[in-house]
Amino acid sequence: MIPQKALSSSIGSKFLIALTGLSLVLFLVAHLAGNLLFIAGPDAFNHYSHSLISNPLVYGAEAGLLALFVLHIVKTVWMFAANRTARPERYAVRKWARKKNPSSRKTVASTTMILTGSITLLFVITHLVTFKFGPYYETAEGIRDLYRLQLAVFSDPTYVGFYLFCMAVIFFHLWHGISSAAQSFGIDSPHWTPRIIWTARLVTALLAAGFGLLPVFTFALSVN
């Protein structure tokens, strides 16, 4: 089979969506690990961010991330549209089958993936405008003072609220997304599947808690 044709099949598309999605989750883990240095103070945080943005390899990494985002979005939007046409006439009455049989994995999270994904995209754009392309403060050493920028941004409780809302949205997206990716890869066994689902949900909860903690911590710091 021609690889291009295989990757546009229903299974190949889901494989690509899962692969790009999980890669973005790995990015989130690294991103959170770096961001948590904020707690260690301005020097640690600014030196870390300086070493990151002054590294020439960062451009390649950014291009890679952009490619992951674009592929994930293009594939999911295309698939969403195709799935809508697969049922042109809607049901008059529609119920979830969970009551009939609790084996169903359908959740609010799994039914709102396109919505939570769209909000995440808007958030990422806002996030880049606020931080990456935001005001340029300099430290006494002459490197970018992102610590000061973060302090300034999260001193506004409205922005803290917006940020927490977006973290909740991403939490929902990953609640279904990570374990769904395992299924799309074909990873399944009676022993491992329940463990994969719970591990995926734990990782999701830890990521959301970590990313949610930072704006609250920063706000508390700015108030003091």
Added chain:
Amino acid sequence: MTVKLRVWRQTGPGQPGRMVDYVAHNVHPDMSFLEMLDVVNEDLIRKGEDPIAFDSDCREGICGSCGLVIDGIPHGPDKGATTCQVHMRRFTNSETITIEPFRARAFPVLKDLVVDRTAFDRIIAAGGYVSVNVGGAPDANSLPIAKDVADQAMDSAQCIGCGACVAACKNAAAHLFTSAKITHLGLLPQGEAERSRRVIRMVAQMDGEGFGSCSNEGECEAVCPKEIPISNIARMNRDFLRALIR
């Protein structure tokens, strides 16, 4: 007991349809759901009206002919049961029951509650078989198969091709049906020879029929009268990806 029905009526393929209200009197709680519809139809015929068209054959849950969406759930409220195995005692007196056909682009409505499921036949024709020479059956012990593998293949072989998985899926995907066939054949030594070709051809046919994609929600498994798990879909995904790199 008496029940109120809201039934999808459609005169033919491609025709506009609508929900029509009926009242079913003298319904015995021990009647099957289809027997209740038979009684309603007898009444309609007496009145000179067109009876409600619906599929049924064995009426004991093994043929896969029947399939109605009852109050928003394919095959109705009972776990691991087909429409014909649902009894009226599951409903309360004067309850309103909504009955619709399975909805999918690949399952066009022929009349009322009858849909055309030949898309499934074409998926099977694309690769859901084993090519073996006819002749005397070999001795069963000449092909040892581990008990758990044989059990798993039998579990997947239970699929009766009713299409409830498609009806329940928000994307009208046929992944559970196709994967059950692929698993049933692929797990056994007789099916191994065509394993890669089978998965590629059946998936291509499935996509070509206009079914949607799998969102890994498992609503299909929940409504499947044979309770076939979505681990079959994971296996199909695995087989498909494996076939690509071979």
